[in-house]
Amino acid sequence: MADNINDFEAQATEEDGVNLGFTKELIDEIRDKKETNPGMFVSAWQEDTEGLEEKNMEDPIEKWLTAAEEGDLELVIKFLEETPSLLNSRDADGYTALHRASYNNNSSVVDHLLTSGVDKETRTNEGWTPLLSASNWANYEIVGRLLSNGADVNALSNGNLTALHLAVNSRSEEPDDVYMTVRYLLQAPGIDAGVIAGNGDTPLMMARRTSERIYNAIRDFMERP
Template sequence: MLEDDPQLLSCSDDDGYTALHRAAYNNHLETVAFLLDRGSDAEARTKQGWTPLHSAANWGNYEVIGRLISHGVDVNARSNGNVTALHLAINSQCENAENIFHSVRYLLQAPGIDIGVASGAGDTPVELARRTSPMLYMLITDHLNR
């Protein structure tokens, strides 16, 4: 089907989510790889300004985060509220602490990551981690001390 109509890769729903956003959100790693390999826009934005990386980070989908990073996405992309994937990973909707830890770790290891970005609410990732998780705060401060 994609061979017949490659523009399907850029179709989005009413909120601006593309197939890549949905695959990242739902942790479908093979689908993410398939879509990226066929030219899906890894920097596509939803109406809230989220990229597929934001979608993966919000739900602790660290393997998808790793795949998107290896594809070369902008790890410092900011949503309409000036929120980065790192902000979302720290405040993840995921209930699995291990997935959250790995998501934050993958993002911290990404080339060029800026951990000093303040969200629209004025929170930096360091401040969010300090308030929400001693484990993540330690991970981020360890990164800062390197």
């Protein structure tokens, strides 16, 4: 994915096959807006995590959630055996162990939680499911596990974002991971790739601004008969 406006400019002039629509005038306009109003460019994840509470490691629930976040499978198993009610417990912002393991790409913990019957559709205060969290960080193996276990590929955040929106606009620094995440999502039965987010963007519109390869993948999917 392009990391900054200079990368976008290079895409607009050098990538073959697709005109991403970044004229010099548009690039200058975006650059000016970014300098004068940086809040316009805050990512969905940054908005989602504003105001997170500090961890209280004296709290048994926080100990459990942190074990999942850090990928400590032995501790996760121990806590769950001792206190089964921890499985779907949440922190003050609504994050569960499955959310934390999903956004930190801890596949062994995710597998154990799924096997234990965790709620796959539980939402944070901002409406994020674990699939949305995994997609935002382009953790495609987690995305695959969640989808294989019946996670709703069309779940919407409070801002009307789908997993596909978040994958296209992922904060991951690995373009191949982002692409794989998008491909996994597009293969999910029943996916609606044309959902309009709260800001008016579809995933295809977002991809047009970020990645030719992802733009082509979504466009080709939507043009299928």
